[in-house]
Amino acid sequence: MKFSAYLIVFSLFLSQCSSGSVSEYCMEASEFDRGLSYDFCVAFLSNWQPPSSNLEDYWVNSIQLTKSNGTNMLSVISKLLDDKSIDEHMKGGLNGCFDSYNDTISELDAAVVAFKAKDFDTAGTKVSESLDTPIACELLFANPTGGNSSPLTTENNAYFKLNVIPLVVLQILKHSS
Numbered sequence: 001m002k003f004s005a006y007l008i009v010f011s012l013f014l015s016q017c018s019s020g021s022v023s024e025y026c027m028e029a030s031e032f033d034r035g036l037s038y039d040f041c042v043a044f045l046s047n048w049q050p051p052s053s054n055l056e057d058y059w060v061n062s063i064q065l066t067k068s069n070g071t072n073m074l075s076v077i078s079k080l081l082d083d084k085s086i087d088e089h090m091k092g093g094l095n096g097c098f099d100s101y102n103d104t105i106s107e108l109d110a111a112v113v114a115f116k117a118k119d120f121d122t123a124g125t126k127v128s129e130s131l132d133t134p135i136a137c138e139l140l141f142a143n144p145t146g147g148n149s150s151p152l153t154t155e156n157n158a159y160f161k162l163n164v165i166p167l168v169v170l171q172i173l174k175h176s177s
């Protein structure tokens, strides 16, 4: 009795391993992109399940969502650049962020092209660059004395999160291809 219970547990364990788990894919995603911490990934995706079918469509949709968020980001930044009460130092940071987001948006198109050609490594590299964009943007507002005066922290955090799922889904697809 006891022995068969062990067997069941053991084979459950094995099937979990072969089908992969969120923590395994988070591990791979965080190795692929050091900007994504493993702990953050696992906590963020604790209630997430990959869809059981049409994972490719799901991935493309998640990139479109990220891209439209990035496009909104450009208008948020443009508005701030037009604001006369914002000082020149901060405008320097905002200009840098604008350029990074603008580049990232065209890189996301390139990611979709690579993805459709089943070149998951190139697609991953582009998503990585996209995930790193809000991190680099925040750094432009770091104060020499410590702290950060970024006016974009909330939006940067939101944009960052939108990249986590596509990066993780790529690891799943790498396993099944």
Ligand SMILES: *[C@@H]1O[C@H](CO)[C@@H](O)[C@H](O)[C@H]1NC(C)=O
Pocket: 069, 072, 073, 076, 155, 158, 159
């Ligand atoms: C990006 O999407 C998030 C989540 O839906 C939202 O909270 C955020 O305001 C969006 N960013 C912009 C710039 O629209």
Ligand SMILES: *[C@@H]1O[C@H](CO)[C@@H](O)[C@H](O)[C@H]1NC(C)=O
Pocket: 099, 102, 103, 106
């Ligand atoms: C945004 O990126 C596009 C495509 O790379 C480029 O043609 C355009 O000049 C850029 N816009 C700005 C305002 O830098």
